Amino acid sequence: MPMTMARTSLLVTAMLVGHFAVAEGERISFVACPVVRDTATVPCFLADNAGTTYYLGIQQDIGADWFPPQLNHKVLVEGYLSGDTVCGGLEIKPIATSVLPTVDPACNTILPAEPGIVAPHAERGAGPNGEVPGSAPRRAPPPPPEPPFAVKEFSLSFTFDDDGLIAREFGVLARAIEYAKVSKASAIDIVISRGSAKLSSGEVINEDPSAVMRRERLIRRWLAVAELPTATRVSIKPMGEPLPADGRTDENNRYIKLTITPEKR
Amino acid sequence: MARAVMAAALTLPAALSAQQSERIDDWWSPGQGTPLPERANYSNAGGMLGVFNQAGVLETKGHAFFEPLGSNGRACVSCHQPSDGMSISVATVQRRWQATAGRDPIFAEVDGANCPNQPRGEASSHSLLLERGLFRIGLPWPPRDANGAVIEPEYDLELVSDPVHCNSDSEYGITSATPTVSVYRRPRPVANFKYFAYPRGPGLGFNIKDGTPLDRDPETGYPSTMNIMADAREPTLKQQAINAGLGHLQTQGRLSEAQLKQITDFEAQVYVAQAYNEFAGSFETPSAPDSLGPVAVANGVPGLGDNLHNPVFGFYESWKREDFDGSADGADEFKASVARGSDVFFLRQFWLKDTTHINSIGLGNPLKRTCATCHNARMTGMDLAPGWVDLGTTNYPTWNGPRTFTEDSPLPVFKLTCKPGYKTHPYLGTVVYTHDPGRALISGRCVDIGAITMQQMRGLAARAPYFANGSAKSIAEIVDYYDRRFNIGYSEQERQDLINFLSVL
Incomplete structure (x- = not known):
């Protein structure tokens, strides 16, 4: 596994983010308050469960495959541990998150940026969009359906x-x-x-x-x-x-x- | 250096106040019949507003936008004055009150009074118009869809306070024979429409914010941009004109097709923007930023702004000055301030938080971005997606007036309680106190409570006060509102630079 500032080994991670180690590929599912971790670039979205901090994803855009959770709401987290640590939390990937509908003012934590905690590369950052001129490139529409038609x-x-x-x-x-x-x-x-x-x-x-x-x-x-x-x-x-x-x-x-x-x- | 700029800019409104008070000749009376020039300038607190008729000089005699068509003597132009950025400022309203002893058609009881039941000619009957520039918008309760069928609202609505005595009125109120909810809003500028009210072609038309179908143009069946009205209730300019005739002008019946065409043709080709500033001079010189002035707006290309390659309001490099040595004159300092203000608008990050239809649509809460994230439509700074958002100007706690509904407010206060089984307001929950439910009065949805369609940002200096409820008296108050709302923490220089930037749009 390549070492970067954003990704460290699972062993180190276990010491950093929680009190027990978890295995790569392990299913994880829980409900918790999301926690926002500011960074020098985009914020990371984390969640704590049973003493362990998990990394859910970063701020992206409306066309992204994954949408971040929301403060003021708990989040249902479902997915599999990748074995990596990102932005100070164990990465869950693939991941599905659901913003639970009830307003919960207790979910309101924004952590400041800290040296050494780096968000993954964001195609659409927190500032001007420097990489994709204009709106996201449109995908070519699929060809219209043709016979023979089936169920x-x-x-x-x-x-x-x-x-x-x-x-x-x-x-x-x-x-x-x-x-x-x-x-x-x-x-x-x-x-x-x-x-x-x-x-x-x-x-x-x-x-x-x-x-x-x-x-x-x-x-x-x-x-x-x-x-x-x-x-x-x-x-x-x-x-x-x-x-x-x-x-x-x-x-x-x-x-x-x-x-x-x-x-x- | 920056202090000098700030001081110069801050003295501007006072310096021009006498000039502004003499603007009575700029008033356009219904049926006055004089031609509207292809290009005209009107003075205001920020300098001069430019109005550009792309189709050339307009003969207004007999023109449906400029002639009184209904029983109350108003024309469209009554509340959409060229000098006021095709809206109407509260200063103009007050001047008309003084000049006509309250008899100007803009004070018609139907919506120029706090309620039609109140005696005309008494200032107290028109307090919301005189003090905030607000007209009454009476909406059917419960809401109706485009075919007139009742939409079962997802919430119960109660009147909590009614300082202007309309929603509680037996003839005009919520429990009257024709149940009506009255809210009070500013007239939106009738200009620059190609950027946000363009005809869309055929297609399903997804509202990108929640995946619901966009409203349809009743004639073509095509989806609408849904960005014309504060509550997006009219899908096209034509539909707006039909209902504005029946409502605001009190026409006896629907305007004719010829009249509607005149109105919408005019609206589609008129552009407004600030064109001149005392310090910076004309904005329409080759060395000026390329998106200033009404002709630049007319010549622009609609679409989504991209901050680095195609910014919403263009580039200000030609006004940047990094090498001031203290000898620069007021012009250079003001221009440099505007250029810095542009950078504040496009680059200064802050936490956007708890804003319905921004944070709640998948972008995450909070969202670390800039002003231009939401104000993303080229040239106008509107939201290219259907732009109704709950910015916090109407729901309690507000950041622009009383923080709680129990404090005195000149506006009515409603309590909306979401029924079980529906999505609630995403940040305020099941019970929301508001003085304008906004889009929710049209859609019937709890998630839309307090959501108001974003306003365009051109010609701001000509048409104070701001926000749909007129709660910001000046451009400075707009900036201060956002600073409070999102806890931005602008420095004094950032604040003044942003004010100067907004004043030249």
């Missing part, structure tokens, strides 16, 4: 208890709507999940039923403006009971799935 599934993912559709999911929904139009869908069957999460402590937390209701409202708003073929039958099935948590892939179980059945020829 196809599209999945929109959400964070725990949330109904906000983030930028990277826009393309999924756009492709689903386009596929339904081009294939003259006879049916769109929509399943709205209610997820859950098994924490490292063994506790299981379930999404509030209202998250399902809010996701349903979102997809209905889109169906109202999608200009789908008039013959398309739409069914929406919101889940009442939460999907079981397995403590390994729970972050994948918060979704809206659209199954599109093309017109029969």
